Structures are given as C-alpha cells and as structure tokens.
Amino acid sequence: MPQRTKRRPLTLRDVSEASGVSEMTVSRVLRNRGDVSAATREKVLTAAKTLGYVPNKIAGGLASQHVNLVAVVIPSLANLVFPDVLSGISAELDDTPLQPVIGVTNYSLSREESVLYDMLSWRPSGVILAGLEHNRSSRAMLEAASVPVVEIMDIDGDVIDTAVGISHLEAGRQMAAEILGAGYRRIGFIGTHMPEDHRAKKRLAGLEEALQHAGVPLVAREFYQGGSSLAKGRELTERILAREPDLDFLYYSNDMIGAGGLLWCREQGFDIPGKLGLAGFNGVDLLEGLPMRLATTDARRVDIGRRAARIVAGKEPRPEQGKLSLAPHFMPGDTIRK
Amino acid sequence: MPQRTKRRPLTLRDVSEASGVSEMTVSRVLRNRGDVSAATREKVLTAAKTLGYVPNKIAGGLASQHVNLVAVVIPSLANLVFPDVLSGISAELDDTPLQPVIGVTNYSLSREESVLYDMLSWRPSGVILAGLEHNRSSRAMLEAASVPVVEIMDIDGDVIDTAVGISHLEAGRQMAAEILGAGYRRIGFIGTHMPEDHRAKKRLAGLEEALQHAGVPLVAREFYQGGSSLAKGRELTERILAREPDLDFLYYSNDMIGAGGLLWCREQGFDIPGKLGLAGFNGVDLLEGLPMRLATTDARRVDIGRRAARIVAGKEPRPEQGKLSLAPHFMPGDTIRK
C-alpha cells in the first residue's frame, strides 16, 4: 500500500505554477471569463486537468459575493409528489449555472426554520419552498435574505415574495362539482390529520363549501396520522364504511390512500363506480397500472417546479401580485360515473 | 409599498457593533466555542437575533478550512429506494454537525462525474455515493479529495475507500434457492436493460449461477428501458408469458414492476403461487396493501444509509477490507409456494 501522505488540497496557485500563467488568468480560463488567448487557455486547461484541480467554490463564492445555489425546501422525499416537483426544477435549472440544493423539513415548521437558517447561511441565489405556512422567524429570514423566494404548491394565502401553485380550494370545489354532476349524494372524505396538511385542509374546505352550496352535506370524515400507504387507505376505507355504510362517494386526500381504498373496495365486491365512486388527489404515475384508474386531480407538480425555477432563474418575470396560479386538472379515470 | 433599499447583508461586524463585543467573541458565541461569560453571551445572542443575523458559512468555511457537508450522490429520486437510503443517512447525521447535500445522476456516469465535480468544489467532509461503477475521472477526483468516500448499495466489486451494501450476487443466489426449494422449474427474469443497472445485472448473474448449478436453465428474459411502473410490469409480464406460456416463476428486478405483474396475473386468473410464482426485489412499503404480498428481498436500504452515514461521521470505524456487507433478507410474502 503506497504511503499516502495527506495532500494539501490543490489551489489556483498550483495550476498557475504548473502552467506558468498568473493565477488571475488561470481563474479566467477556468470560468470562461474575459479574453484569453487560445494558447494560454490550452496551457492552463492541460495543467488543471493533469493536476486534477477542482476549483474551491467556497473561496470563489466569498470573493465574488455570490453563489449559484438555489435552496429547495420541501416537507418530504417519501411523498411521491416531491420528486416530480424536483424534476421540474432540475429540468429548468439545467441550462443555467444554478444548482438546486434540497432540504427536507418532515412537515415541521420549526425544522423548516432550522433548514432555512442553514441554507441561507450559504447565501443561495434564490429559495424555493413548499407551502405558504411558515413561522415568524422563517418569514423574517426569507425577507431579510433579499433574494427571490418562491413558495410553491399553493396560492391560497399570503405570499412572501412569489407563489407558484394551484388553488387547493378551487381543486376541492372542482371535485365537488364533478361528484355532484355524476349524481353522488352521500359523500365522505378521508385525509391526513389536518394541522400538518394545509393544502388538504383547503381542498376539504373547497369541497365542503361547494357541497353546502348545493345543499348536500358532507356525511363523514376520517383522518389519519403519519405517512400514506395502500394499507392505510384500505384500513381507513373499511373504517369509514363501517361507520357510514351508505356512503356513495369517497374523496381521498391523496392518490396513495385512494388506491388502497380502491383495491379494498374491489375485493369487497363494491360496484365501482356504479354504487360507489372514488377519487384521489395528485395524479401520480402510480395510478397507471392499477386494476382501475382512480379519478384524481392533476396537481401540476412538474409545471409548478418548472415555473418556480424559471422565476428564480430570471427566465420569466415575477407574476403580477406575486401569484402564478396554474389550473388543477380533473382526471375522471374509471372510478366516477360518466 | 415600503421603499426597500437593497440591504447590505449583515456581517459579524454588525453584531459586534450592536452588542459592543469583539467580532471574535461574537463568533465564539455563535459557534458555542470556547468559554464566554454568560453575560456577554446573552448580549451577543440578543443582538444577533434582533438584527436577524445569519452567519456566512462561505466565509466560515474558507477560514476554518472545513465544511460540515456530506455529498450524497444517487441515481434518482423517482426510484422508491433512494428516499429510504436518504432517511437512514439523515437519521444518523441528525445528531452530528454534518448535513447531507443531495446530487442526482439520472443513472449517467458522465453526469455523476459532473455532479461530483460540483460537490467536491464545495469541499465536503465526506462523500456517499451509490454503486461501485464510476468512470475514471470520478474515481480520480474521489481519491484526490482525501475525505471519507462510502460507496453504497453494492459490495461486489472494487472499492475506492469503503463500501456498505448487500451482495446482489448473493441476493440472486438466495432467490434461486428459494425458487428451486419451492419446486418451480421454468423460470423467467424481467428487468431493466442491463448496461444501466449493475446491481440488477449482478442479481441476474447470481440467479443464473445458482440455477445452472442445479441444472435448471433460465428459460426466458425480458428487458425494458426507462423507469419502472406498474404499467410496465403488466406489459412485460404479458409479453414474456406470450412468448413462454409455460413459465412457472417470474423474478422481477424490482418490486414496482413485480407488483404490476402480480396485478396483471391475478386479473388473468393465474393460480398464484400454485401454478405461477412471482418475486420482486427491494422490499418497498408499497407492497403492503396489494391484494397479495409479493415475495421479495429486503435490500436493507435504511440500514445501508445509516451505516454509511455512521462511517462518514466517524461514529463507527471503517470496516476491514473496506467492505461492510449486510445480509439481504428474503421475504416470502404470498406469491411463492411454501
């Protein structure tokens, strides 16, 4: 085994010495800035490659007073929706110098605060974060950061700088219209325990508002804690139907539990969508390939990621009033009567 | 709208002036280093909070010559397995000063190289990256970085510094033993097109080796490109059974396509596990809640994340030979005969 002395990390100076070109010019070459003759350029590039030099962005960032990072703060990676948002962001950032850095809050506002603090201490060029609900310190930090801040997923509420998302209130209303239009009248809702999930809460509010407007009460609600899974969907569906056997429609707060409910109902021999209609929310890919396609609302996740990234990157202007509202898109699937 | 002058970002100096304490002592307080009297401490903290000061880690990192970041490089976030690995990493890093920074390669070695280059330019304290297959430049960079490098998921191959994972060869052999032990003899394999997926390739090799050893040939293979989904699983299952209708076992390279196959086979009325056995790989949560539990191998994702993080954090020593091998765990489910 070779005696592996702990190398001093390489610096610009090493490349400068190896190439016989000043540090400044080496720096120019490595960043493609300013005019450098082809010959010097070549020398520098060769030297850098030979040495295996990797520039130190810490020093660079300090000197230039800016850093090409975009802080992206989301509640969870386990939730199927966020990878989609991230892929939209990456796609749009790919042809810019900006790079996303992901932080995860686990749906906790205080964790969000500390994640933001850590990320802002790297002085990113922009921030993208999920939701409009943040604690006071987080809002203060974001305002003090004086970089673009884009809140995503939701537009129903107060915006710090810019919001890109759908109206979940509207999504709830839209679903109510579809449910009522299809003739269902005894409707139940299944969702996460509310304090944590502001967007589901807004959808429920939109649903109830529209139902009430039509004189149709929401018959039952069932809430759960923790992550979503097919198993949870089965369990909650069984429970709500045990309590209220004559329900004719179940609106789930996400596709995963909706799919679990769907599988369970089919096994029980329910007539879907004839006697019982079902709908979820998000429009995740997972639904393709289930025995029946669950009705759902496409929450425009990839688009949201893209547009947010475009705004942070300066590819498109900040929308008027700071809100960019995308339209939630109802997808009928096979689990709601035509 | 208030005239919002572009503020100069706050510095230590501002806190120093506001509190009447030297910059150095302010720095000490903010980092909990060295002895500072309770009184000064209080003054500093108050001043910092009032101003809304967020330390500049770029400057800090440059001065201290180190940065509490761990680069985590994975192929994809859409793949259900990586969020699990990441949660293991986070869990173990949570009580250390280290923070994970995620980079995504989209299963491309050249993209891996550029992601590594970018991450190493931040001079992280350690690197965790998926797989043992990297291009020459990537290996060179990692070796030159002189920080702990932990390759995860796989241990069948050459290690740069440390590897934490399971043997996929062994997982394939183990599955072969289970399949043969249950009496299946006409076995097919369904998986991703190989060049991209080294670990699936190793499982297939392990499977074939063990089958061959028992004098049982692998009857059919079906490969696909792109992401995994239930729909893809259905499609491939239909195709392989159209070609080879007398197969009595299907081994899938992951649970998602396995689950799709399972759903399809049930709809076709196949007798599972009687006439046809099925197994996937990974042991993802998704499987709970399907009509039948797919047989699978638990790939120890969370444990892998934890152990890798522990090694990077110095909580546990680098294993001998640089390889930490966890045992893949067969889970029979309901789709293989007892």
Add this chain to the structure above:
DNA sequence: TTGAAAGCGCTAACAC
C-alpha cells in the same frame, strides 16, 4: 490579453 493588489467575512492561533 495579462498581471498585481486588495479584500470578500470569517476563524486559528496567539496574546493579554
């Protein structure tokens, strides 16, 4: 087209 000087905001090392 190239180079020299100054300094980004913080912390290590040492003095008091």
Add this chain to the structure above:
DNA sequence: GTGTTAGCGCTTTCAA
C-alpha cells in the same frame, strides 16, 4: 474570558 492579527483561496478592480 476576551481581543488582535493574519490569512483561508479566490475574484474584483485597475493598471500595464
């Protein structure tokens, strides 16, 4: 327990 000094590795600015 607190302060002073020097300097981390780059880029900005300006001069040549």
